[in-house]
Amino acid sequence: MEGVTATLSKPALKIGPYEVDPPVVLAPMAGITNVAFRRLCREYGAGLYVCEMITARAVVERHPGTMHMMSFDHGEYPRSMQLYGVDPKTMREAVKIIVGEGLADHIDQNYGCPVAKVTRKGGGAALPYKRTLFGNIVRASVEAAEPAGVPVTVKFRVGIDDEHHTYLDAGRIAEAEGAAAVSLHARTASQRYSGEADWTRISRLKEAVTSIPVLGNGDIFSADDALRMVAETGCDGVVVGRGCLGRPWLFGELEAAFAGRPAPQGPNLGEVSRVLRRHAELLIEHDGAAKALRDLRKHMAWYFMGFPIGSELRRSFAMVSSLDELDDLITRLDHDAPFPSEALGPRGRQGSPGKVTLPHGWLDDPDDPCVPEGADVMHSGG
Structure with a gap:
């Protein structure tokens, strides 16, 4: 980069x-x-x-x-x-x-x-x-x-x-x-x-x-x-x-x-750990500790993508339940490990293509103005 x-x-x-x-x-x-x-x-x-x-x-x-x-x-x-x-x-x-x-x-x-x-x-x-x-x-x-x-x-x-x-x-x-x-x-x-x-x-x-x-x-x-x-x-x-x-x-x-400036180098593992800790603090401020730490777990694989972290330590991060536990796990990381180039590619869900599920007769009339029944009965957030 x-x-x-x-x-x-x-x-x-x-x-x-x-x-x-x-x-x-x-x-x-x-x-x-x-x-x-x-x-x-x-x-x-x-x-x-x-x-x-x-x-x-x-x-x-x-x-x-x-x-x-x-x-x-x-x-x-x-x-x-x-x-x-x-x-x-x-x-x-x-x-x-x-x-x-x-x-x-x-x-x-x-x-x-x-x-x-x-x-x-x-x-x-x-x-x-x-x-x-x-x-x-x-x-x-x-x-x-x-x-x-x-x-x-x-x-x-x-x-x-x-x-x-x-x-x-x-x-x-x-x-x-x-x-x-x-x-x-x-x-x-x-x-x-x-x-x-x-x-x-x-x-x-x-x-x-x-x-x-x-x-x-x-x-x-x-x-x-x-x-x-x-x-x-x-x-x-x-x-x-x-x-x-x-x-x-x-x-x-x-x-x-x-802005026409060179993009900064990717952070080393120590800086990533600091960002992760900051993320935890902000989540706790918004949702309280219990919900925040549960929410944070899904982010762990993304933060550590490509870094040399053992499978046991990865599992521990993915099950973290308190800020003290997170701090302890962070001390076990190699903070000098450089940002891996393979972490620049796709991340998050990818899945496979597939047939789109539609209501019966949905494709019959594109100018039908009728509101689809039950389509808005869902929780916010997707």
Whole structure:
């Protein structure tokens, strides 16, 4: 990564009234992008950091767990909230609550989830196929947010599968209905997170959507990847998801690269341990020790990816139950071990491609405006 510099000169990314510099957005990830992880990432670099997915229905019903998830750190600005819903009326009401009570400064809508429990109800990546319904949802959200000056953005995938691409229609519809920006995860729902993202789709979306920013998402695991995506596709910014798992310092590397500075060297194991300890402290501050340490366990493999750590010590980290225990385990690490080059590649879930589960008759009429039954009966966070 040393020596990577930006050779790009593009206008600053603006989402509504907000300038996003560098043009980097943290993708909302269920169980990951809580207030603690966002703060950790923000300590390395500027950008836009989106919270975990919040369901519109849970906002309207004032679900206690959801209201706790709608937390932002002091100084976090703009406060970016991802809102999910399939019913224009529910989305309108939820947005009214959010903007009326000053709960967020930016609302992002995600129609890219490929998980079967979501698509089988007509939600997530299945929904943009219903063009009229999709447009109604975006319009209702924009109209509810507009009086408060809160921008609404929309994220989606290439389509359901290779026979049913929806991204160009989705981009044009979102643009026409007043979205402030669109983001494309350059995979179909059937790909899930497998294979490679097709960045040429981002280029095509950029050609189709001309009056608002287009952001690209998929396979950004380094600062060089981000610069290359912008150079190859012409997109206005990048959305980073799995690449920052166990690597919150990636946002510092991205900030340096987009500013034309060499990206800093990856941290040694001692510095990674310090970051891990900081992550634990922030989680405890947000959720209390018991829940925080349970939550931290899933991050261990990502933090230590590629480092020379014995299997027994890895298992101990993955079962940690107290801060004292974490501190003891950290003392057993080789703090001088350098950051491994093999840790720069893909991380997080990948899985295999597969057939997308859809409601019966879902593909019959793309202009059917009917709200899919039961698709919003799910917990916030995905």
